[in-house]
Amino acid sequence: MTDKLKNTRILVHTAIFPWNNYTDKEVIDMDWLSGNSGNQLFRWAMLNLFKKNSHKNFVTTWDFTHNLELQKLNYDYFILPMSNTLREGSENELKYLTDILNKTDAKVLVAGLGGMFSRDGFYKFSNEKFIKKFIETVMEKTNVIGLRDNYSYKYLTEYLGYPEEKFSIIGCPSVT
DSSP, rough: OHHHHHHOOOESOOSSOOTTOOOHHHHHHHHTTTTTTTTHHHHHHGGGTTSSOOOOGEEEEHHOOOOOOOOTOOOOOOEEOOEESSSSTTTHHHHHHHHHHHOOOOEEEEBBBEEEEEHHHHHHTTTTHHHHHHHHHHHHOOOOOSSSSSSHHHHIIIIIIGGGEEEEEEEOOTTT
């Protein structure tokens, strides 16, 4: 492992890490699984990309937003393992992540971004302005956004009109 990789500081969109120990009550009370344990599966799968890094080099978005000292640090990467974020009702998550993106100069890795769409076509979500702000902020900080599926690709490129070269269909991070 090179010295540079060894000291890489990584911000991760996750509430908890797989190497930390929590009681069931803590996890449930804090809703760290966001109502779905599968949400942690793809987040933790992304961590495998950096498995040679010491655990002390990782910071969760939860800790970042609740600790002003962590916000002052420089991060090499901001990892965003995503799921069905392109959907009605996701404005709080989108605002939260856009705010964090604006507070760090880290390289951004987005994987598995997807949405909840009708098979009959796309329609305007009430939170579309937040979706656009998030996508545009991410596009400023990365070369390509990894998408969950073809529907997400079509939504972003054909319906919203973003450039095709900014997206790649990679599937779910937990199996990619």
